[in-house]
Amino acid sequence: MDFELLVKTQDGLIAAGQCRDLGISADKVKHWVRERSWRVITRGVYLVDVHMLEAKPLTPRRLIRAAQLALGPHAVIVLESAAELLGIEGLRRGKQIHVSLEGPYARPRRLGNAVLVPHQLVLRSTDVMEIDGMRVTSAARTVADLMLKVRRYEAISALDHALNRALISEDELPILYQMMAGRRGVKSARKWLEQADGRAESPLETRARLRCADGGVPPDDLQVLIQDERGVVIARADMLWRRYRLIGEADGEAAHSMPEPIFRDRVRQNALAAAGFSVVRFTWTDTLDPDRIPRIVRAAMRGQSC
Template identity: 55%
Template sequence: MLRARRFPAVCVLDSALNQRILAENDLPLVLAHLTGRRGAVAARGYLAEADGRAQSPLETRARLRCVDGGVPPDVLQLPVRDEDGYLLGVGDLGWRRARLIAEADGRAPHLTPEAVYADRFRQNRLVNAGWRILRFTWSDTQRPDYIPQTVKHALKRR
């Protein structure tokens, strides 16, 4: 982590937290072990950005692009329910007030026909409940301005 760049470092930290390999309350201990070492200043920032709710490196990268672009999501893994409390779906990144969800669509989990149909069914339920859905891929995260500009545009169009 001391020599890693930001995106890979935060992805690894998010994954370790998500898989419970590392606990949130372990982060200060990790920071204490890094203090005084070369790269510790950058690593401190990576630790501060770590969030175990991210379920994939793609979600982490999309979130970091939003943060860098000035449109950080207010929630990760946003559960959306109907009036009866029925779970319609869970959004990867969410902006509650704007009723906007961004989905980070990795290739493997969305490749099968069954997954495509399930995604469409879920998206239709969310849209019918008044939510707007944006979808991003790995290649989108490689363009620094694309994700935040797309989110900004959607947030303006409330």
């Protein structure tokens, strides 16, 4: 593979070892770094065109790529970093990059990068896949590992999102159970598996549902089509309490902030009110308080009972 094609396939990055293989001397590399044509991203890994940063900053993906190049072809991207590459949402964004080195390659080394966190996970060949040339734990293995590491709301949010996006299937849940066997935290994580629901379309929906369940007011159903008296579908409810004709909606900040969505929401809200439904809306901030969402739901239930 020639230089330009290699760099293009690696998000504009190249490793020192790859430079040697291409006949680029260490002196040339040092010269380009001094001239600021190249930039050191991490030890032994370079961005070959610093002007790329103006159009494409150092995204998490590019930093993960740099970590993989620094540690070599046997490195496997794991945990939150694997979730980033797989598109699994619901986790706190952090600067750390998690990489596992298998077997004989898992020897202590100075990484020269404080955000690069090395692990030594026992991985089978079926636990590892490839994304654009990077070795990454599979979606199932990534979620299983995360459920043993992160807090409950993050763990279930990540699992819900993976299910909703068909990154893993309901049939694979027993496999996750097996992947966690004998590992620290497995007792709690296995309970969390039972609380997953792939119908949740966002981490916000998952968190709102869990707050309701924890507060003693779990919804009866999710993603329910609501019809008017003529049988015309007027809405799809994120959450529904049937007895109270109460709908719960998870509101992302951007979803309803523009004029057209606001207009559609008003039309929809009026149609639901005419059909006898009440709507309560939850934001991400609401989910940070354990009592706020259950309190909102109970107040709405009382109003619908009058």
